[in-house]
Amino acid sequence: MPEPVVETTLGALGAPSTAEQRVSPDVERLLSRPPRTFAEWATRNIAAFK
Template sequence: MALREDGHLGERYLLAGPEPISPRQQAKLIGEALGEPVEFIEQTRAEAFNVLSKAWTAEVADATLEVIGNPNEIERAASSEVERLTGRRGRTFAEWAERNAAAFR
């Protein structure tokens, strides 16, 4: 509802969590929400490309790896915009993982 009010047309907001978090930290927090460890296995770009290109074209796989392999400053940022816009603090990744743990079972 917050963004449907007047005054938002043409505005840009960074809707991110309240704290920066790495993929390795995300795996750890999902494991904690599940009550069992989740192993984070880092792949080389070639290994990831090999997996992705089985389902996608080489161009799409390469572009995807470029985006996720080289996050820009904004993609690594935390933000308080959710709280400013809604009046409620943004959820942490740990809270999100707890709320969505069933999706990982």
């Protein structure tokens, strides 16, 4: 997306609330493992983007 579109969209949506930033306990229940961070995902999948 062009940067102005991103900025306008984020401006309209506003900042996420504390509740929206929290990882649902359903994630672990559905995956049968604790949730991982984006950094962990990126490290595991970096080869796909090279």
